Amino acid sequence: MPVLKEMSVAEITKLLQEAGVSPSIQRIKILQFISVNEKHSSVDKIYQDLVSEIPTLSKTTVYNTLALFVEKKIINSITIDNTEILYEQSQKPHAHFQCNVCNNVIDIDLSSSLYGIKKIENHKVEKVNIHLRGICNECLKNGSMK
Numbered sequence: 084m085p086v087l088k089e090m091s092v093a094e095i096t097k098l099l100q101e102a103g104v105s106p107s108i109q110r111i112k113i114l115q116f117i118s119v120n121e122k123h124s125s126v127d128k129i130y131q132d133l134v135s136e137i138p139t140l141s142k143t144t145v146y147n148t149l150a151l152f153v154e155k156k157i158i159n160s161i162t163i164d165n166t167e168i169l170y171e172q173s174q175k176p177h178a179h180f181q182c183n184v185c186n187n188v189i190d191i192d193l194s195s196s197l198y199g200i201k202k203i204e205n206h207k208v209e210k211v212n213i214h215l216r217g218i219c220n221e222c223l224k225n226g227s228m229k
């Protein structure tokens with residue numbers, strides 16, 4: 084899996100323009116936040132982390148911006164356990180591992196033949212969503228148990 088690094092403002096501006104989205108400062112900041120490697124962020128998390136930097140930011144703006152990015156296929160929305168919706172930058176299909184201790188969501192490359200599946204029993208597959216749960220390596224190192 085290619086490692087996604089935090090993108091520069093120039094890279095993000097280009098990406099937004101190519102997707103037909105006008106690159107406002109707020110949109111650039113939100114996409115830059117999501118572009119950090121393995122970051123799966125909720126609306127609340129994005130809002131809380133960015134509002135100190137952008138005092139004019141509202142939760143509605145974050146929500147609307149994310150909806151626009153999803154529509155333009157710049158980012159993906161994922162739901163784990165039907166609780167919170169998380170957002171991540173678009174990349175090839177992968178599984179999600181969620182830690183029972185710290186709740187972190189980590190991308191897992193399964194190198195699975197599922198990636199190539201376009202059809203199952205004549206149903207058209209548009210999205211592959213695999214969720215795994217357990218204790219992540221950081222929490223195991225810290226000796227945390229649930």
Ligand SMILES: [Zn+2]
Nearest residue numbers: 182185219222
């Ligand atoms: Zn953990």
Ligand SMILES: [Zn+2]
Nearest residue numbers: 171179189190
């Ligand atoms: Zn992911």
